[in-house]
Amino acid sequence: MKLKYFFIFFLTFQGISYASLEDTEFSGFLESAAGKPVASKEYQQEDFNLGEIRLQLQADTLLTDTSESRFKIDFYRDEVLEEWKLYLREGYISYYPSYFYEIKAGRQVLTWGTGDLIFINDRFPKDYESFYSGRDMEYLKVPSDAVKISFFPQKYIVDLVIIPLFTPNMVVNGERLTFFDQSSGDFVYTGEDYFNADEPSTSLDNTQLAVRIKKNIEGNEIALYGYRGFYLDPNPSEDGEYYYSKTNVFGASWIGSALDGIANSEIGYEDSRDDRDGDDPYITNSYLKFLVGYKREMGRDFTVGVQYYLEHMLDYDNYRESLPESFSQYARHKNRSMFALRLSKLMMQQKLKYELFTFYSPTDEDGYINPDISYKWSDGLSTSLGMNIFYGKYYYTDFAQLKDNTNVYFRIRYSF
Numbered sequence: 491m492k493l494k495y496f497f498i499f500f501l502t503f504q505g506i507s508y509a510s511l512e513d514t515e516f517s518g519f520l521e522s523a524a525g526k527p528v529a530s531k532e533y534q535q536e537d538f539n540l541g542e543i544r545l546q547l548q549a550d551t552l553l554t555d556t557s558e559s560r561f562k563i564d565f566y567r568d569e570v571l572e573e574w575k576l577y578l579r580e581g582y583i584s585y586y587p588s589y590f591y592e593i594k595a596g597r598q599v600l601t602w603g604t605g606d607l608i609f610i611n612d613r614f615p616k617d618y619e620s621f622y623s624g625r626d627m628e629y630l631k632v633p634s635d636a637v638k639i640s641f642f643p644q645k646y647i648v649d650l651v652i653i654p655l656f657t658p659n660m661v662v663n664g665e666r667l668t669f670f671d672q673s674s675g676d677f678v679y680t681g682e683d684y685f686n687a688d689e690p691s692t693s694l695d696n697t698q699l700a701v702r703i704k705k706n707i708e709g710n711e712i713a714l715y716g717y718r719g720f721y722l723d724p725n726p727s728e729d730g731e732y733y734y735s736k737t738n739v740f741g742a743s744w745i746g747s748a749l750d751g752i753a754n755s756e757i758g759y760e761d762s763r764d765d766r767d768g769d770d771p772y773i774t775n776s777y778l779k780f781l782v783g784y785k786r787e788m789g790r791d792f793t794v795g796v797q798y799y800l801e802h803m804l805d806y807d808n809y810r811e812s813l814p815e816s817f818s819q820y821a822r823h824k825n826r827s828m829f830a831l832r833l834s835k836l837m838m839q840q841k842l843k844y845e846l847f848t849f850y851s852p853t854d855e856d857g858y859i860n861p862d863i864s865y866k867w868s869d870g871l872s873t874s875l876g877m878n879i880f881y882g883k884y885y886y887t888d889f890a891q892l893k894d895n896t897n898v899y900f901r902i903r904y905s906f
Contacts, residue, residue: 518547518906525624525899539666539897540623541569557585570666579633594638599631600651602702604743604754606832607847608799610779611715611741611758613700615722617660619667622878622892624899632657646705653698656690658734659722662892670891672820673726677894687724687732710746715739715758726772735773736763751786768805771812776804791836799828820886823853841866849889856882856889874901
């Protein structure tokens with residue numbers, strides 16, 4: 491058995507073995523979901539990009555007065571890949587022996603930062619292929635096999651995350667959705683993972699470390715961040731293989747009240763450890779990244795949120811000089827900006843929810859639109875109908891390359 495799975499299952503079942511059913515709370519849901527492309531089929535080969543029936547079961551157990559566990563599994567049929575899958579989504583033990591610290595060890599979903607679908611200092615894995623296919627927002631966050639230690643000295647909160655087992659981002663890789671591959675100069679849809687990247691080996695040197703120091707000062711939440719590990723997107727190499735290059739990230743964030751709403755900002759410095767001079771065209775350059783946002787309730791049950799994001803590539807001249815001539819037409823901007831908007835309206839005693847989320851990049855001249863309507867029929871039964879719309883002027887930019895994946899999706903869920 492791989493070390494990865496031994497680590498997860500040992501912690502999970504070790505915790506459950508000490509518990510009784512009387513100390514366990516069970517919950518879950520049964521969901522059916524479907525997503526169908528509605529754009530041109532020039533490169534999209536399948537009639538559906540999402541088709542599944544999913545059962546999720548969750549058990550929360552009080553082990554002792556100072557410890558508890560959570561065990562969450564997903565069992566589902568994926569009609570697009572024609573596979574049955576059993577997936578451990580969460581399996582961890584929490585231990586809180588004092589007011590000064592607590593420990594959570596095992597498979598867990600980790601997240602921090604202030605952005606709405608914009609991640610600067612949050613270097614925990616995401617599943618973009620799932621998100622763009624129409625699955626629930628819950629599945630954008632991929633769990634990590636990690637140990638999280640939280641300390642509470644005076645009025646500070648210090649979180650230290652140790653991730654010995656590498657988990658990458660689930661990027662659009664041609665398995666379910668089409669993307670543009672700059673190396674071949676063509677669109678890719680293979681029905682399997684096109685990148686098949688080699689993951690870093692499990693070793694002390696490759697252990698990912700993340701830290702956050704947070705404090706509330708008169709209603710203003712200030713946080714500092716640090717990360718040592720890897721880029722979670724696959725990186726090409728000269729020989730055509732894919733791997734994960736190394737990075738450090740340092741940043742800070744602020745969130746607080748302003749103009750009758752909530753404002754936030756975040757900044758991060760991304761240090762590309764494998765290419766600090768920026769002269770290797772196959773490795774991501776170092777970046778400075780900045781985000782500012784504002785959210786306010788504009789009327790009864792109507793909320794508006796806006797964001798502005800800017801990324802500045804360092805050593806840009808070296809980057810341009812090192813680009814092969816065949817790649818020069820795909821060169822990234824020195825400064826790339828993006829706006830985001832989220833509109834949310836609740837109606838009918840908050841049973842009906844209209845939501846619109848959009849990205850637009852004036853530098854890349856592309857964007858993404860996600861309208862969604864959900865209705866809660868009862869305490870357990872809910873439905874969602876929405877679209878993932880991609881557009882852009884140039885076929886190789888981040889969102890424009892996904893235009894053939896524009897889809898409509900529908901989900902029905904019964905929770906218990």
